Amino acid sequence: MARKFFVGGNWKCNGTAEEVKKIVNTLNEAQVPSQDVVEVVVSPPYVFLPLVKSTLRSDFFVAAQNCWVKKGGAFTGEVSAEMLVNLDIPWVILGHSERRAILNESSEFVGDKVAYALAQGLKVIACVGETLEEREAGSTMDVVAAQTKAIADRVTNWSNVVIAYEPVWAIGTGKVASPAQAQEVHDELRKWLAKNVSADVAATTRIIYGGSVNGGNCKELGGQADVDGFLVGGASLKPEFIDIIKAAE
Ligand code: PEP
Numbered sequence: 001m002a003r004k005f006f007v008g009g010n011w012k013c014n015g016t017a018e019e020v021k022k023i024v025n026t027l028n029e030a031q032v033p034s035q036d037v038v039e040v041v042v043s044p045p046y047v048f049l050p051l052v053k054s055t056l057r058s059d060f061f062v063a064a065q066n067c068w069v070k071k072g073g074a075f076t077g078e079v080s081a082e083m084l085v086n087l088d089i090p091w092v093i094l095g096h097s098e099r100r101a102i103l104n105e106s107s108e109f110v111g112d113k114v115a116y117a118l119a120q121g122l123k124v125i126a127c128v129g130e131t132l133e134e135r136e137a138g139s140t141m142d143v144v145a146a147q148t149k150a151i152a153d154r155v156t157n158w159s160n161v162v163i164a165y166e167p168v169w170a171i172g173t174g175k176v177a178s179p180a181q182a183q184e185v186h187d188e189l190r191k192w193l194a195k196n197v198s199a200d201v202a203a204t205t206r207i208i209y210g211g212s213v214n215g216g217n218c219k220e221l222g223g224q225a226d227v228d229g230f231l232v233g234g235a236s237l238k239p240e241f242i243d244i245i246k247a248a249e
Contacts, residue, residue: 003206005222005248006162006229008125009042009236010065010093010210020048021055023237028057030242035059038229038248041091041125042236046079049089063091063125066099069113081120092117093231095127095147097168111150114161123160125231126151127210128189132169140167141188148192158201162208164231165189170211172233179220179227182209186226215240218247 015023032038043063044052053062064084072080084092094117095110114124128147130140144165155161165185170177177185186207194202209221210231221227232244 003204003228004036005038006206006208007038007040007241007245007248008063008091008093008162008164008208008210008229008231009040009241010096010231010233011042011044011237012065012098012233013045014237015045015048017048017051020044020051024052024055026239026242027060028055030245032242032245033248038245040245043091043093049084049087053087053089061090063093064089065093065096067092067094067113067117067122069109070116081117081122084122085120089122091123091125093125093127093164095151097127097129097166097171101168107147107150110147111154114151115154118155118157118160123162125162125164125208127164127166127231129164129166129168129171129211135167135169140185141192144185144189145192148189149196152193152197158197158205162206162229163189164208164210166210166231172212174212176212176214176217176221177209179224182221182227183224186224186228190226213244215243218244222247 040060041063043065067081067084068075068078094113099105114126117124128144130143134143167177189207190202206228208229208231209227213230213232214235
């Protein structure tokens, strides 16, 4: 089965209501390939989710940037998967490296979140990726496999999971992985899924790349056999996000 190209925009902790409206207007006016060719999902900060959801074109979808690990309750400051479902938010990003590093989210905690969010009916963009130190020590695949295993140990149905391979050294740094570096990890990750989950999950799960993707490098990266799209940070706040969506063509 062909894997539909996926382009996610992670707006992180950026924007005012006015800026968000401007980005949505730009997206709404853009000529992009049809939904049959590319799935587009943008992820504003929580507070702007209702605004974006209610004003964004209907062929683009919305994601939250995180959710709580279990049912809501006495967890001050958290937002539950049930709340996202209640607002009709279809997607959530989990395990982003900024949360793993700054908020100390362990792979097990991320795996628990992925399983819980899926069980509530959300679709999940699950992020994995190595630090520069880990890459230089030759342990890229061990790290990525361990992060993926923490998810695989807790998840049986992968049909609503997209894996985002995001090398930490490439996020927000302008140092993009070369197409060959991205392809190598995506290929190994797919082989890991084939061996440890199933051939079907390996063949059908989208593995997208994230880390300094922009309008200039997206075409070559997206042309790699196992790169099924992108998770875009900085460039998703700019009009060049449209060019990145067009890399699906
Ligand atoms: C990200 O935060 O997921 C990301 C890929 O950021 P950037 O594109 O800015 O490197």
